[in-house]
Amino acid sequence: MTITIHLPAALRACCEGARELSLSAPSVRAALEEIERRHPALYRSICDETGTVRRHVNLFVNTAHVRDREGLDTALAPGDVITILPAVSGG
């Protein structure tokens, strides 16, 4: 089951400049675990060392924020796109 991870510009240096990653995972949690295996620096930018998604990082499955679905247990279907975005902020 192949899904796509879309990366913001600020994180592309963690995976040799790639804009997107393709991987197989049945849930958002499994996708993050696969990212940790393949691209540990990218994983550390998304999650802290307790495994919690960083406070200012938003994860979307297609157009839905994972917090409005089942969080990290949100199930994935073939062709789904996970978009990683920093939260909007000023200052």
Next chain:
Amino acid sequence: MPERVILSIGTKKGLFVAEAAKPRRSFGLRGPFGSGVAVYTALIDTRGKPRLYASSCNPFFGMKVLLSTDLGKKFQETKSAPAFPKGDGRALANIWSLEAGDDKKDMWCGVEPASLFRSSDGGDSWEMVPGISNHEHARKWQPGNGGLCMHTILRDGQRVHVGISTGGHYVSEDGGETFTASNKGVGAGFAPDPYPEFGQCVHKIAGHKDAPGRLYMQNHGGWGEWDGPGGRRPDIGVLRSDDHGKTWRSIAKGLPSDFGFPIVVHPHDADTVYVMPLEPMTRTCPGGAPAVWRSEDGGDSWQRLARGLPKKESFFTVQRDAMDVDDVKSPALYFGTTTGQLWIGRDGGEEWSCLFDSLPPIHCVKVAVV
């Protein structure tokens, strides 16, 4: 290559590097590096070929350690930043101090929440130092306004001092294996017990390599008017120890305020110490007229150094790591402000001028002659 004076300037929007020939007539500026991301500490490592380190404290994507091997012309991330072990339950929130260790690649790092890490490979990998990070007091320390940070690491052979806000002063006599709270004489204004065993809001500790028993501390002062439980506690803000931090005594008498953040020792004279007194309520310059205060007798008396600094209407803060002194024969002091000015005080602070007046808010300033 002739000697150069290098300044690492950590700001809210990244790291700047300033460089001058040793007479320090004019400085060139480059940066920002790690742009847009706050830098709270920097280290100019002069062991062997100079290496410039800086913390890059990204609230979005976590903490990084930046490294330059070409005197700050370009930076790259080290292979990893400190991280708590899995299962610890704590997550790194900030990097507050970087210090050189014993051999060329040994490094120490103080973080938020207050813990100590050590690297044996120049910052590419880090291990938590459990003697202080898992100290029986560690889960009782409380964050101050700046967070629960380990901001000071001072080393003298096997002796290691750390300063924690809000936790106090701890010392190890065995190279960092074990630590003991060592706060006798260090007051706290925000607790009923004016002299607790630990929990003081230490702002900065400074020492001198030729007089390791002598330490100076800028503690959280400003409690002279306190009339609550425990009674008045004036002059607890500026302290001195002559026994490796076992006991401390006030040296604040004569200062316009015992509140402040940085404290700096003259590179060639352990009796000469500099502070930047601030109003305790606003944490800005008393009367809007900034001044560095110098003692040449170990804190027994103080002189105001303000020639060239604004005489009025200046209400900035100088943060705990935003003042440093170089080790040229006639040293210059440097301080950076929360309003983005970088000042130099030539001739030991006798004559001040502004090197850069519109940088982002400055968190830290470090200087070295390389």
